[in-house]
Amino acid sequence: MASGLLKRKDTKQSGSYSGKEQASNFLSLVEEISPIVALDENNIVRFANASFRKEFRLRLASPVGKNLFNLLRLDSKEEANLRENLHKALKTKLQNQEFKKGKKSYGYSIFKFKNSLGMILKDITENKKLEKKIATLHTQVLASQEEERSRLARELHDGVGQLILAAKLHFQAYQKSEKEHPESFGSGLGLIDKASQELREIYTNLQPSSLKELGLEAALKSLANQIFPIQKIKVKSEFKVPEKIPQEIQNQVFRILQEICANILKHSQANKVELKIFSEKDTLVVSAKDNGKGFKEKEARINSTGYGLENIRRRTEDLNGTLFLETEPNKGTQYVLRIPLKKRSKEKV
The missing domain is CATH 1.10.287 (Helix Hairpins)
Known part of the structure; x- marks a missing residue:
């Protein structure tokens, strides 16, 4: 009987030890897998695993309590996009987003849990x-x-x-x-x-002759005033285009907005459109917003309507710019493009 009790006691102790071992293994796994960081609503780090600290060469004893952007030190364009996505993630889960840091590119997903935001990153x-x-x-x-x-x-x-x-x-x-x-x-x-x-x-x-003769601003005004009023869509435009923009940028921006306007006409069912262009330091910011039915971006990429989006994205990347797209069913769509105006040497492929 004593032998039986001893056997059960040993078994219980063995099971308890196994549970601790499993917990330890899990924590080790969390430390070593893809970089992970948890943030509060002000982008202050609440947790960062070893992989995150190693990836971004953080020499601090602990990055906890530090602002994420002070740690990452991204350029203004990448930081603006990441900030917008973190704000958006407070309402909905975001997947397959990207940012660049130096010569590296990172993919990331953001999810909300309790009062924090979790971020999983990967070197892509x-x-x-x-x-x-x-x-x-x-x-x-x-x-x-x-x-x-x-x-x-x-x-x-x-x-x-x-x-x-x-x-x-x-x-x-x-x-x-x-x-x-x-x-x-x-x-x-x-x-x-x-x-x-x-x-x-x-x-x-x-x-368009107006693009070469009068410049981008006049061409865009002509484009907006020709296509939207006919469809009884109210258009509000605010174009403050800097002088002496390279012709390549003018051509591509015109084509991008032409594509966006075509998408609005074909798919949005909107009755209000806002178009804006302005400069921010050495960056041209292009914004197009409608109050239409919106769409699911992933589905749009798969079906036939997705080619227009890919065309817009590629043209933007050709100018070393970034595209931020925000859309939800029945909540309209907004495109925000940021295009650097300073010349940058093209990387060899």
């Missing part, structure tokens, strides 16, 4: 290099598209030139002899009207 630098190679191919496709648009614009312009030449011949015939060519004047006017209409369509859809 190598993945981004592979993506950049793919993006370069995509950029080449976009460049080919732009070149094709220019070629088509020239060819169509030549077509308009032929219409004008034909009109001139009609006017000359009418001028030479009104009696022999009484209908030539009317025919010439008809050809001029046709040429004018064709030119407007070409420049609007392929290579």
